[in-house]
Amino acid sequence: MLVQLVKKYPGLRKRIVAPFIVNVNPNIVSTVALLCAVVSGYFFFSGMFLLAAFFLFLNGFLDIVDGEIAKNGKWKPTKRGDFIDHTFDRVSDVFIFVGIAYNPLMPRDVVFLTLVCLILVSYLGTQAQALTKERFYGGIAGRSDRHVVLFFGAVGMCVFSGALLYSVYLILALSFVTFLQRFWSIYKMLG
Numbered sequence: 001m002l003v004q005l006v007k008k009y010p011g012l013r014k015r016i017v018a019p020f021i022v023n024v025n026p027n028i029v030s031t032v033a034l035l036c037a038v039v040s041g042y043f044f045f046s047g048m049f050l051l052a053a054f055f056l057f058l059n060g061f062l063d064i065v066d067g068e069i070a071k072n073g074k075w076k077p078t079k080r081g082d083f084i085d086h087t088f089d090r091v092s093d094v095f096i097f098v099g100i101a102y103n104p105l106m107p108r109d110v111v112f113l114t115l116v117c118l119i120l121v122s123y124l125g126t127q128a129q130a131l132t133k134e135r136f137y138g139g140i141a142g143r144s145d146r147h148v149v150l151f152f153g154a155v156g157m158c159v160f161s162g163a164l165l166y167s168v169y170l171i172l173a174l175s176f177v178t179f180l181q182r183f184w185s186i187y188k189m190l191g
Helices: 002-008 010-020 026-046 049-072 079-101 108-132 143-156 163-189
Strands: none
Touching: 010 049, 026 049, 026 079, 049 079, 049 143, 079 108, 079 143, 108 143, 108 163, 143 163
């Protein structure tokens, strides 16, 4: 959903991140984003949900910034940078959701099933890139959408103790539907 919004308003993303475009290797920004995900996962595990939400936000925001630096800064996009970015995104997802899974309030099996679904969604995007030379971001919900749902679930824990659980269920449902959508779209593209 957010990817479609960015495509509809292409200048919006650039205006938001423009002040943060600095002359630094985007791989360093990707590394800092990964560290934010590790910290977010720890805070999810510890039940410090506002801090988890803050570091989750930083992870997502820095993930946007590293790409913009690569596209618009002194640095140019490279295959190595793309590899690092997508790998660190998956590792970030794992740290965040493992932290959630080991929080005593959360049903571990549901969280791990959600993690499997969202990794499969991302896998289809990279598989499409391997087969067609173009990454595929289609479907109802991508990584940025999951971040938004999880962010509000974490913040919502301040007022409703089931907010995080419901956000995980929503991510599970969205990821399952997105997997089916991407699978079918890519299957048709390869026809």
